[in-house]
Amino acid sequence: MDKIIIKACLNGNKVRETNPNIPYTPKEVAEEAVRCYEAGASIVHFHARNEDGTVSYDPAWYQETDSLIRAQCDLVLNHTSARQAHIPVDTVVKYLAETEYPVEMISLNLGHGARWALQPDGTRKTVNSPNSYEDILATLDICYKRGIFPEPAIHDMGDLNNAITLMHEGQIKDSHYFLVEPGASWSDGRQAMPGTPQNYFNMTQGIKDHFPQATWLAHSAGMQTFQLCSIAVATGAHIRVGFEDSPSLPMEEQPKSNASYVEWAVTMANLHGRTPMTTGEARQYLGLLPALK
DSSP states (O other), X not given: OEEEOXXXXXXXXXXXXXXXXXXXXHHHHHHHHHHHHHHTOSEEEOOOBOTTSOBOOOHHHXXXXXXXXXXXXXXXXXXXOOOOTTSOHHHHHHHHHHSSSOOSEEEEEOSOEEXXXXXXXXXXXXXXXXXXXXXXXXXXXXXXXXXXXXXXXXXXXXXXXXXXXXXXXXXXOOOSXXXXXXXBOTTSOBSSOBOOHHHHHHHHHHHHHHOTTOEEEEOOSTTHXXXXXXXXXXXXXXXXXXXXXXXSBTTBSSOSOHHHHHHXXXXXXXXXXXXXXXXXXXXXXXXXXXXXX
C-alpha cells in the first residue's frame, strides 16, 4: 500500500478562546504529541508558549518538551522559525543552537509575512513577520551546523520562487521535499494565497516544473484545511492537521485533542488505499538524522 506522512500541528499561535484544549506547557504539548503518535502521526510540529498562551522563544521550553516526548516515543520533532516583528533572527538561532540535542526539523519561512489583522473594534492593523534573505541564511547556517532539516514553507508563489532561488544557489541543500501551505482566506487581509484547490494545484505544479522528483506535505487554515488535505491524500501527497490549522473538525466543533485530527487523516488515507508512515519510515523518506535520546 502507498505510504503517507501525517504530521500533527499541536498549537501554533492558536489561543484557548478558539478551543480550550490547545496545549501551552511542555507537559501538555508532550501529552498531545504521544496521543497523536498513538493515533498514527509520524511527525509533530509545535511552537513554544508561555503559560498564559503568549509566544515564547525559550530554549529551555523546547528542551523540556523534546525530552518529555522522546522519553515516551520516537516521533519526528518539528520546531518553527516563525517570529514576531520585534524579535530578531538571533533569537531563533539561539534556541536552535542551545538545546542539548538538535531538533530534527524546523519549518523554514521563506519571506516576509504581512496581514491586516482584524481588531476587536472592527478596524484593522498591519502585522508583519520579518524574514529577509540574510535572516534565512542565518537560520540555514545553524540548521546545517547542527544537522537540522530545514522544511521549505511555501505560502504563496513568491515563497516558491525564493525556495527555488535558494536551492539553485545551494543555500538549501535539498530539493526533494516542500511544505505547501496556502493558508489565507479570501477577504481575511492576509497577503498570501488563499487555500483554494486552484491555488494549491498552481503551487504544486510550480514545484513539479522545477523539481519533477519532489514531493510535498500540504495543509491550509480553517475548514479549508480538510478540503486541501483530502485532495493531497487522493493525489499522493502528505498532510498536516491539528489545532494550529483549525480549532474545529468537519464533524466536531471543539475536539478534545489533536489526536482526533490524526484519526480523521488516517481514515482519509485508508479510504484511498494509503497507510501512515512509521516514524522510522518518515525519517528515511525525508533523509533525517536518527532520533537522539
